[in-house]
Amino acid sequence: MRGAEFLARLRDEVLIGDGALGTLISERGPGLGSSYERLNLTHPEFIKELHSAYLVAGAQVLETNTFGANRTKLAPLNEADDPAAVNRAGVTLAREVAGNVAFVAGSVGPLASQRGPDEAVSFSEDDVREIFRKQIVALAEGGADLIVLETFTDLPQLLLALETAKKHTHLPVICQMAFHEGGHTFGGVHAGTAAETLANAGADVVGANCGRGVRCVMAAVQAMTAGGDWLVSAFPNAGLPEYVDGRYLFGAPLPYLVDNAVRMAELGVNLIGGC
Numbered sequence: 014m015r016g017a018e019f020l021a022r023l024r025d026e027v028l029i030g031d032g033a034l035g036t037l038i039s040e041r042g043p044g045l046g047s048s049y050e051r052l053n054l055t056h057p058e059f060i061k062e063l064h065s066a067y068l069v070a071g072a073q074v075l076e077t078n079t080f081g082a083n084r085t086k087l088a089p090l091n092e093a094d095d096p097a098a099v100n101r102a103g104v105t106l107a108r109e110v111a112g113n114v115a116f117v118a119g120s121v122g123p124l125a126s127q128r129g130p131d132e133a134v135s136f137s138e139d140d141v142r143e144i145f146r147k148q149i150v151a152l153a154e155g156g157a158d159l160i161v162l163e164t165f166t167d168l169p170q171l172l173l174a175l176e177t178a179k180k181h182t183h184l185p186v187i188c189q190m191a192f193h194e195g196g197h198t199f200g201g202v203h204a205g206t207a208a209e210t211l212a213n214a215g216a217d218v219v220g221a222n223c224g225r226g227v228r229c230v231m232a233a234v235q236a237m238t239a240g241g242d243w244l245v246s247a248f249p250n251a252g253l254p255e256y257v258d259g260r261y262l263f264g265a266p267l268p269y270l271v272d273n274a275v276r277m278a279e280l281g282v283n284l285i286g287g288c
Contacts, residue, residue, distance in 0.1 A: 015158035016185045023283040030074040030286020031067035050082040053102035064110040076120040077103035085125040097151035104155030118161040119152030145177045153182040161187040164223045166199045185217040191224045196232040204233035205240040212243040220246030222288045238281040246284035
């Protein structure tokens with residue numbers, strides 16, 4: 014199984030993940046007024062071009078363009094497409110590029126917290142499980158090698174997603190949260206506590222992504238790698254974006270990103286990419 018190979022490789026070497034798809038979509042392609050995930054159906058060749066660019070750059074793990082492909086995020090945009098179809102298409106496009114050279118990670122993000130600027134939503138635990146089940150099963154049926162649950166700030170919701178992935182698939186699961194510079198989530202959960210809790214709940218890899226830049230992820234993975242012998246992933250972004258001349262630009266220079274990636278590997282991080 015590719016999933017077993019993925020975990021074995023992580024124990025022997027540092028694997029390189031890809032970078033942000035949303036950033037490239039916003040810079041290079043269509044999608045305004047529609048979910049980026051829907052481009053899997055409407056502009057498949059464009060999405061494949063982005064995956065190909067990351068593969069050529071050296072990525073060994075390609076994430077599917079499915080981060081927000083769940084009912085709570087597609088429905089407010091009046092998308093008529095079945096979320097399962099969007100997810101299966103996302104896996105197909107990544108697989109066509111990856112072949113057997115790179116692993117395909119089915120990307121799953123948190124549920125929407127609002128229907129609009131002033132309308133918050135809440136879900137029962139059973140609702141959360143069912144929404145995640147539909148997305149995760151579609152990714153598994155589409156042929157993903159692993160599942161990556163990423164950019165979560167709510168540990169209880171992430172635990173429900175992890176539980177669902179473990180119950181309904183046999184794929185390895187990466188669990189990544191977004192942290193502040195002090196190594197805490199927005200809800201106050203410390204990275205070390207999150208890592209231990211997630212590992213005990215069955216996560217195959219624990220990690221950090223997004224946040225406010227490299228320092229946030231660095232602080233988190235320092236705590237994670239020091240706290241146990243679990244596999245750790247790190248997908249930092251290049252700081253907060255600024256809108257300049259019609260483009261979103263990230264301030265962190267490339268040498269800084271590279272130097273910190275090397276530091277993360279020296280700390281014992283097993284999978285490193287960008288966000």
